[in-house]
Amino acid sequence: MNKKIIATNRKARFNYEILETYEAGIVLDGGEVKSSRAGGVNLKDGYVGLEKNEIFLYNINISPYKFTSGGQELKYNPQRPRKLLLHKKEIIKLQNKVNEKGFTIIPTEIYFKNGLVKVEIAVAKGKKLWDKREAIKKREIERELRKIKS
Numbered sequence: 001m002n003k004k005i006i007a008t009n010r011k012a013r014f015n016y017e018i019l020e021t022y023e024a025g026i027v028l029d030g031g032e033v034k035s036s037r038a039g040g041v042n043l044k045d046g047y048v049g050l051e052k053n054e055i056f057l058y059n060i061n062i063s064p065y066k067f068t069s070g071g072q073e074l075k076y077n078p079q080r081p082r083k084l085l086l087h088k089k090e091i092i093k094l095q096n097k098v099n100e101k102g103f104t105i106i107p108t109e110i111y112f113k114n115g116l117v118k119v120e121i122a123v124a125k126g127k128k129l130w131d132k133r134e135a136i137k138k139r140e141i142e143r144e145l146r147k148i149k150s
Contacts (some may be wrong), residue, residue, distance in 0.1 A: 004112040006036050009043040012108050014135065016124035021108065022094070024119050025085035026057065031065040031076070036117060038065070041110050046073050048084070048105035050095055056081045057119065068106060084119060097123045 012018070028036070035041070040063035049056050064076045086094075102125050109120040109135050127135075 002112070002114055006039060006110045006112065006117075007041040007043050008109050009046065009107055011044065012106050012122070012124070014132065015080070015127060016104070016106060016122070017131070018108070018122045018124050018125055019099075019103075020123040022086065022090060022121050022123075023113075024055070026028055026110075026117050026119050027083040027085065029063070029143065032062045033117060034067075035062055035065040037112070040065075043107050043110060046107045048104075048107065050091070050098060051080075053088070053091060053095075055084045055086055055091055055094065055105075057084055057121075060107065060110075094123065102126065128142055 038142060042061040042063075044061075046060035047058055049058055056114070058081050060082070061078050063078055093107060098105060104124055105121055106124050107119055108122045111118055111120070
């Protein structure tokens with residue numbers, strides 16, 4: 001499998017506890033695919049929402065492809081909602097998870113897989129402040145151990 005990562009949401013693993021991950025296709029325009037191939041994707045504030053048994057990706061920024069012509073860049077919205085492609089059973093399972101208290105769905109990665117753009121979404125639960133502090137302490141201890149070993 002050829003998997004070329006375009007963008008990752010690094011803050012997602014810090015701010016959320018990841019419980020399950022899913023791979024979804026995404027509906028994009030031609031210019032968006034070209035722009036994502038060039039690395040013009042930002043997942044920082046992205047989230048996933050459910051509407052009428054469909055799933056959408058909100059607030060991700062895919063910058064306009066700089067080589068477009070014909071004035072298309074003027075009417076392009078880089079943060080428009082983008083539909084995700086999942087099986088109906090998976091969407092129902094995600095709806096049930098989101099209806100539980102404290103769970104949300106966030107995008108963690110966008111990548112090319114066999115020439116197609118895919119999004120990895122995760123069912124996550126928000127971390128509390130003390131959870132984040134523990135993660136920072138653990139990271140610093142591991143860093144100190146690596147310094148001592150080398």
